Amino acid sequence: MFKVKRIFPVLFTFLLGTVVGSAQSKKSKGDDYFFQYEYQRAVTAYEADLAEGTLSMEQYLNLADSYYKTNNFEKASEAYMKLYKQDTLLGNHHFNKMLQSFARTSNKERTEAFLATKSSNFEKEFLQNLEFNTQLLGGTDPSEIMDFQIFNLEGNSPQSDFSPTFYGDKLLFSSARSQDKKRRYVPTGEGYLNIYEGTLQPNGQFSTATAFTGIPTSKYHKATPFYTEKLESVFYVLSNTQNGELSFDENGKNSLAIGMQAKEGPFYLLLKDLSTSFYYPFYDDKDDKLYFSANFEDGYGGTDIYYVHTNRGQIMSAPINLGPRINSPGNEIAPFIFENSFYFSSDVFYGLGGMDIYKSNMEGSGFSIPINLGKGINSSKDDFGFIMRNDGDGLLGYFSSNRSGGKGNDDLYGFKVDEKPGLRTLIVKGKVVKSNKPTEIVGKAAVQLVDTLGNLLAETYSDEDGSYRLEIPWTKHLVLKAVKDRFSETTQQFTEEELEAMEGNSHEIQLAAYDDLVEEREGQTVVKLKDFYFGRGRTQLTQEIKTELDKVVAFVKDFPFVQLRIETYTDSRGGSSTNFRLTQGRSDAIKNYLIHKGVPEANVLYSIGHGENKILNNCTNGVYCLEVLHKRNQRSLIVVLNDNILFN
The missing domain is CATH 1.25.40 (Serine Threonine Protein Phosphatase 5, Tetratricopeptide repeat)
Structure with a gap:
């Protein structure tokens, strides 16, 4: 199987x-x-x-x-x-x-x-x-690599010692050091794996290890412990046995199970399948999930990381694969969560060695891109079984490695560091919304991060709720771009100080929707404005008119390739030549204001006064009409001349 x-x-x-x-x-x-x-x-x-x-x-x-x-x-x-x-x-x-x-x-x-x-x-x-x-x-940058104080533990043996877990003021770990010299594990010549404990000293060391007696005895393997204070229980893997002897499936296979032993309570066998092995249990106190590694056939590679929902450790769901963001074509093992960061080891080929330790940020039900912790913690050999906790003003952690200079096949190493380890990255995330309607989201917008030379660093698309997320190696200068068809394009530059302030916060991107800002009037595409009126016989702009024209200024800024024509009309009252000069003056006044407010002259191709040449109702010369009907003919239109080719 x-x-x-x-x-x-x-x-x-x-x-x-x-x-x-x-x-x-x-x-x-x-x-x-x-x-x-x-x-x-x-x-x-x-x-x-x-x-x-x-x-x-x-x-x-x-x-x-x-x-x-x-x-x-x-x-x-x-x-x-x-x-x-x-x-x-x-x-x-x-x-x-x-x-x-x-x-x-x-x-x-x-x-x-x-x-x-x-x-x-x-x-x-x-x-x-x-x-x-x-x-x-x-x-x-070598200057950005954290200064780790890594030390080999005095309590290591000439045999394999690995997979540490905190146990109050002690450290539990797996070891091949043998208590029974007559019982040897043939493939390695060392003893069967057992769980040991050592009392931690203030400097993070321990010198003497003794067999851990808090779990049931067995002649076979017991390893990779994890202790949870919430349940006061130890999770660990053990050989499948029946009546004290190894049990096999129909193909002669003996696999590994996961059990849980409460400090003052019973033992529970949680995950057992004679044809599947389970490794490295980790129980998350916050959401009652039990994480582990397993070699199910339907995984993404060799060994994948899964979790099950539990009720205080008791299994309540089928195994759920963490998915391809965490699991690779290689082998993933040893999950561990600390302050919303998910640590694990993988032998995926792009690492520094065999097994490397990675960190991924937990974001809701998903994970960020796992990043290699870099040189120091990782080496050209196997590095795995990472744990960490707060210790004074810094952090104390442990991991396992078979790097050169150790005492045995695998050794336990400790480290002290001022902040969470890992090469620094920059996360830019938030929502894309409409600039004129911030409560409305914009999905499928392309969001890019580029450097100051214009080189693309990362790209994504906003999802159905407008959310986007990008992560790149830390940089001191950055340009953010966002664009969508028939929307405006935004470009924002960020300094190092602004990027520092952005860390951990959401950054909203506003895009203007072209179709929200234009409308069809009199057979033409025009900028959508509220109707405004000049004083009787006047060309001066009122504040009401300026407020509407500021929308045109913003429109051109959002869509800098538009070509505009200003058209102004009046009613039939007054002489034709007078009305022509009046509307031409009004169109020119509008153009001058737009240019004064920063609209390039190249965007305003024409400003035309049509006088009373285009009356929209029956209020022509000599016809009596109410004022409200005459006002329908007093209008200014900002026509978009290249609407039909603007987005081609």
């Missing part, structure tokens, strides 16, 4: 060693070595079979994985590429391994070429994550 995937060296080797060995057909000596994690021996055996032409495609994939596990990335990339060209066994997680092999052989061009031809195979969120982190890691 569910095929087990290696998620990182220690946890895979320890927790999954007995999973697949008995279920494999032994067609090659290389198979024996491969499924016992003796990858160098597997390479030798598989290569011998390859020379004799007896290697199956599945075994060739095992050979590619063996090259990968032994850091022979040149041969791994070639083997994966051959399999890819034959369109055989490569799933998403093997695509990720192939790209990681390319990245580790500095074959950037090959990686980019592959992605360019296969981008349609990936989720758009993954491609956005890729582009963003590539830009972030490639353009990081």
